[in-house]
Amino acid sequence: MWAEVRNLREGIDLGTPPRDGAPVTLTVDGVEVTVAARSSVMLAAAQARRPVPKLCATDMLEAFGSCRVCLVEIEGKRGFPASCTTPVEPGMVVRTESPHLHALRKGVLELYLSDFPVREIPDGWSEFHETLQRVGVTSHPYGAGRNHLHAPVDASNPYFLFDPAKCIVCSRCVRACEEVQGTFALTVDGRGFESKIAASQDQSFMDSECVSCGACVQACPSHALVEKSLFPEGYDRAESAEA
Amino acid sequence: MPNPQKPEHSVITTCAYCGVGCGFKAETVGDRIVRMTPWKEGKANHGHSCIKGRFAFDYYNHPDRVRHPAIRQSIDEPWQEVSWDVAIAHAAAELQRIQRVHGRASVGGVSSSRCTNEEIWLMQKFVRAGLGNNNIDNCARICHSPTQFGLTSTLGAGAASQHFDSVLQADVILIVGANPTEGHPVFASLMKRRLRQGAQLIVVDPRRTESVESAHVKAAVHLPLRPGTNVALLDALAHVVVREQLYDEAFIRARCYWPEFEQWMALVGSDRYDPDVIGPEVGVEPDAIRAAARLYARGPNSAIYYGLGVTEHSQGSTGVMCLGNLALACGMLGREGVGVNPLRGQGNVQGGSCLGSWPHVFSGYRFVTDPDTRNTFEAEWGLRLDDEPGLRLPNMFDAAVAGTFKGMYIMGEDPVQSDPNQQHTIAAFRQMECVIVQDIFHTETTKYAHVLLPGSSSLEKEGTFTNAERRVSRVRKVIEPLAGLADWEVTVKMMNAMGYAVHYDHPSQILDEIARLSPAYRGMSYDLIDRVGSVQWPCDAHAPEGTEVLHVTTFPRGRANFMLTQFVPTAERTTDRFPLLLTTGRILSQYNVGTQTRRTANVQWHGEDVLEICTDDAELRGVKDGDWITLSSRVGAITLRARISPRVHAGLVYTTFHWAESKANAITTELSDWATNCPEYKVTAVEVVRAAVVPARSATAAQTVGAPS
Numbered sequence: 001m002w003a004e005v006r007n008l009r010e011g012i013d014l015g016t017p018p019r020d021g022a023p024v025t026l027t028v029d030g031v032e033v034t035v036a037a038r039s040s041v042m043l044a045a046a047q048a049r050r051p052v053p054k055l056c057a058t059d060m061l062e063a064f065g066s067c068r069v070c071l072v073e074i075e076g077k078r079g080f081p082a083s084c085t086t087p088v089e090p091g092m093v094v095r096t097e098s099p100h101l102h103a104l105r106k107g108v109l110e111l112y113l114s115d116f117p118v119r120e121i122p123d124g125w126s127e128f129h130e131t132l133q134r135v136g137v138t139s140h141p142y143g144a145g146r147n148h149l150h151a152p153v154d155a156s157n158p159y160f161l162f163d164p165a166k167c168i169v170c171s172r173c174v175r176a177c178e179e180v181q182g183t184f185a186l187t188v189d190g191r192g193f194e195s196k197i198a199a200s201q202d203q204s205f206m207d208s209e210c211v212s213c214g215a216c217v218q219a220c221p222s223h224a225l226v227e228k229s230l231f232p233e234g235y236d237r238a239e240s241a242e243a
Numbered sequence: 244m245p246n247p248q249k250p251e252h253s254v255i256t257t258c259a260y261c262g263v264g265c266g267f268k269a270e271t272v273g274d275r276i277v278r279m280t281p282w283k284e285g286k287a288n289h290g291h292s293c294i295k296g297r298f299a300f301d302y303y304n305h306p307d308r309v310r311h312p313a314i315r316q317s318i319d320e321p322w323q324e325v326s327w328d329v330a331i332a333h334a335a336a337e338l339q340r341i342q343r344v345h346g347r348a349s350v351g352g353v354s355s356s357r358c359t360n361e362e363i364w365l366m367q368k369f370v371r372a373g374l375g376n377n378n379i380d381n382c383a384r385i386c387h388s389p390t391q392f393g394l395t396s397t398l399g400a401g402a403a404s405q406h407f408d409s410v411l412q413a414d415v416i417l418i419v420g421a422n423p424t425e426g427h428p429v430f431a432s433l434m435k436r437r438l439r440q441g442a443q444l445i446v447v448d449p450r451r452t453e454s455v456e457s458a459h460v461k462a463a464v465h466l467p468l469r470p471g472t473n474v475a476l477l478d479a480l481a482h483v484v485v486r487e488q489l490y491d492e493a494f495i496r497a498r499c500y501w502p503e504f505e506q507w508m509a510l511v512g513s514d515r516y517d518p519d520v521i522g523p524e525v526g527v528e529p530d531a532i533r534a535a536a537r538l539y540a541r542g543p544n545s546a547i548y549y550g551l552g553v554t555e556h557s558q559g560s561t562g563v564m565c566l567g568n569l570a571l572a573c574g575m576l577g578r579e580g581v582g583v584n585p586l587r588g589q590g591n592v593q594g595g596s597c598l599g600s601w602p603h604v605f606s607g608y609r610f611v612t613d614p615d616t617r618n619t620f621e622a623e624w625g626l627r628l629d630d631e632p633g634l635r636l637p638n639m640f641d642a643a644v645a646g647t648f649k650g651m652y653i654m655g656e657d658p659v660q661s662d663p664n665q666q667h668t669i670a671a672f673r674q675m676e677c678v679i680v681q682d683i684f685h686t687e688t689t690k691y692a693h694v695l696l697p698g699s700s701s702l703e704k705e706g707t708f709t710n711a712e713r714r715v716s717r718v719r720k721v722i723e724p725l726a727g728l729a730d731w732e733v734t735v736k737m738m739n740a741m742g743y744a745v746h747y748d749h750p751s752q753i754l755d756e757i758a759r760l761s762p763a764y765r766g767m768s769y770d771l772i773d774r775v776g777s778v779q780w781p782c783d784a785h786a787p788e789g790t791e792v793l794h795v796t797t798f799p800r801g802r803a804n805f806m807l808t809q810f811v812p813t814a815e816r817t818t819d820r821f822p823l824l825l826t827t828g829r830i831l832s833q834y835n836v837g838t839q840t841r842r843t844a845n846v847q848w849h850g851e852d853v854l855e856i857c858t859d860d861a862e863l864r865g866v867k868d869g870d871w872i873t874l875s876s877r878v879g880a881i882t883l884r885a886r887i888s889p890r891v892h893a894g895l896v897y898t899t900f901h902w903a904e905s906k907a908n909a910i911t912t913e914l915s916d917w918a919t920n921c922p923e924y925k926v927t928a929v930e931v932v933r934a935a936v937v938p939a940r941s942a943t944a945a946q947t948v949g950a951p952s
Contacts, residue, residue, distance in 0.1 A: 010282060160298075213428065
């Protein structure tokens with residue numbers, strides 16, 4: 001019972017919440033795996049030790065299906081469904097790697113990278129960095145365009161900061177505030193390129209309803225929300241923002 | 244550098260703040276702790292955290308940390324830094340001298356819920372075996388002692404019946420005198436998850452807390468009773484259950500004694516407790532009482548969570564019994580989603596309670612007067628033990644004022660700030676000849692101490708904590724003790740210096756001793772906890788990996804008991820001079836007396852204690868938001884800033900007690916629970932006037948606590 005909270009494991013991200021339910025057996029990249037009904041294909045792939053690259057999904061939050069990195073191929077289904085929002089079915093045959101999938105993921109990640117401080121790619125260790133490394137994306141083919149590299153850092157909270165330049169607007173922070181903490185202090189404000197994470201009525205984190213539980217920082221895949229204690233010399237973005 | 248520093252190592256440990264007991268990964272670079280992240284496998288928190296455990300850990304390295312033992316002959320002299328050996332030899336010699344002159348019972352000890360189980364155990368062993376008396380108490384005396392008494396008398400076990408996850412099965416959640424979003428935030432998040440799924444919420448609290456209404460949370464019923472009237476209100480709820488026959492007869496006949504139920508029914512079913520009578524008395528709409536009773540009784544799964552708003556009253560124990568009775572009458576025990584659950588304030592209140600740090604009982608609440616229990620301890624410890632119950636903490640202070648109690652060994656506790664009627668506590672300390680304080684900081688109490696032994700924070704030692712759901716989790720050493728010794732090592736040295744020879748290679752051997760001598764912990768060991776993550780007691784041959792839900796098939800005494808819970812109003816009354824009622828509590832960002840959190844950036848959220856007062860009461864007194872006011876009761880007066888707040892209604896004011904200089908306990912009274920002496924912190928008649936003089940007070944905490952001279 002309570003698989004959503006009880007079956008979480010340190011150091012393993014199943015991608016979507018574990019479920020209680022009748023066993024469902026499927027194959028992922030030829031590996032047979034049995035998971036609870038209502039689980040996602042992403043979770044089944046993780047259980048089969050064939051984890052799918054992902055950005056907006058994490059197992060403490062319900063699937064959202066926005067980043068388009070976790071696409072897979074499923075026999076008998078058209079196109080490339082997002083593994084996070086596709087529930088398992090008995091006998092499903094899932095493929096997590098193919099040249100086509102690789103090209104799709106690469107394309108998506110290059111787009112993310114086109115609005116990310118490039119000089120911070122090499123020695124980063126966030127989940128976003130790990131995903132880039134795994135898919136083999138280190139640069140993007142796009143020229144200089146509109147970006148968020150100069151959007152102001154919100155360092156109002158004494159314990160963590162928010163750097164919009166590193167934000168990929170996956171909304172994991174927003175959903176963590178709602179689903180894990182239950183405070184509903186964060187939102188995605190605006191649409192398209194203008195989309196940004198906002199606290200309460202577009203206030204600073206410190207002035208907002210934020211209760212500093214840290215769930216958003218924990219959920220952030222790109223170190224856009226990050227503990228200040230990991231910057232013993234302080235957070236100086238000027239250099240990289242100019243890059 | 245724009246990319247964060249990557250931690251090099253991590254250690255899984257247990258948060259030292261509230262009774263939720265979250266699992267954390269303490270991450271380090273070199274010998275520096277750089278981050279605390281919530282442990283996904285922590286069974287109390289499932290990867291979630293709050294501001295205190297997640298971020299407010301820097302106190303461990305604060306310049307104020309006591310890093311050297313110190314002694315002095317009198318409290319007017321400056322501290323003299325000495326070696327560990329000198330300090331411990333001096334402390335032991337003083338205690339022995341006092342015992343020679345004033346008798347064996349003239350000294351005692353106090354442990355704290357901040358201590359690990361192993362340290363709490365050693366402290367009571369120090370008193371029983373080292374001092375030869377039972378003058379041992381712990382700070383649960385002033386918070387949850389009524390829980391132990393009230394739940395033991397009804398259900399047979401003074402502990403939460405459930406595990407936290409059980410709330411995810413609850414259909415109705417009844418919160419009484421607790422404010423989980425501030426006091427137990429990670430449990431509150433779990434509870435709110437269930438509320439968003441549609442569970443109904445009833446809140447019994449004088450204040451309109453966040454639990455009553457916040458984002459996506461709205462209580463179905465809020466009963467904003469007058470402080471001090473819990474028992475009347477809870478009896479009125481029971482009245483509705485009885486009169487409308489909402490009770491679970493099959494459960495009562497199977498699990499309780501029917502004649503006892505009939506007696507109870509006669510009491511609470513009487514016209515005295517009719518909501519139409521009680522409602523006006525306690526300040527709540529009679530129909531709201533009826534609605535709450537029906538909701539709770541209908542369930543199907545109704546769970547009670549309560550806090551110090553129940554216990555810290557002159558009828559605290561009776562209030563706890565009311566909750567036990569109500570759950571029994573409605574059959575809300577013995578399965579997932581129901582139960583009666585105290586929310587423990589400090590990380591190890593449960594451990595402090597169940598491991599015998601009490602003057603009258605050994606671990607497992609077995610009486611010191613019982614020869615069989617005493618024999619097992621005497622056999623293990625190799626000496627005769629005193630069969631006379633010792634002094635409770637308030638009685639130690641009374642005896643000190645009377646001149647018969649002269650020495651005290653205090654571990655991790657600050658009675659001057661946290662105990663009620665501060666003037667009396669200070670007078671008691673001034674009468675003592677040797678006060679030994681083991682703490683990580685100078686506190687209000689160290690001002691009256693003669694020996695200072697540096698404590699180690701929970702990041703600096705091995706041990707275990709028992710959380711509010713009876714869960715025993717490991718505390719693991721992340722860094723070396725700043726002053727060189729872990730607390731357990733200090734107490735062992737104290738015992739040896741007193742002439743009682745003991746030796747442990749590792750704290751795991753202390754838990755092994757606890758297991759040998761305590762039925763509920765019989766199966767516990769560091770190996771087991773390391774293997775399964777954490778273990779809820781009882782853990783024994785029948786439950787080798789612990790027990791999640793109590794009372795499933797039987798109660799500890801076989802059947803449970805209905806207790807008679809007549810309402811007796813507190814002697815603390817409003818008068819013309821003191822027309823308002825003050826109640827006290829905590830806030831999210833600060834923790835108890837603030838020793839730790841006041842030394843972190845958490846002060847940016849709560850830099851001072853303020854007095855919450857409603858618009859009408861403020862206007863009547865010419866008080867505006869932010870004004871300095873004097874808050875006086877019949878025992879004292881303090882000065883605070885006022886905050887006009889919609890959370891309190893007319894006649895009620897509220898403050899927190901986190902800051903030493905606001906001295907909230909200079910105005911709380913000497914009244915206490917009839918059964919356990921738990922102070923009546925929650926009810927004080929007061930008056931508020933604009934302050935004539937604005938206090939010169941530092942805005943930051945660090946300088947305000949006495950530093951070693």
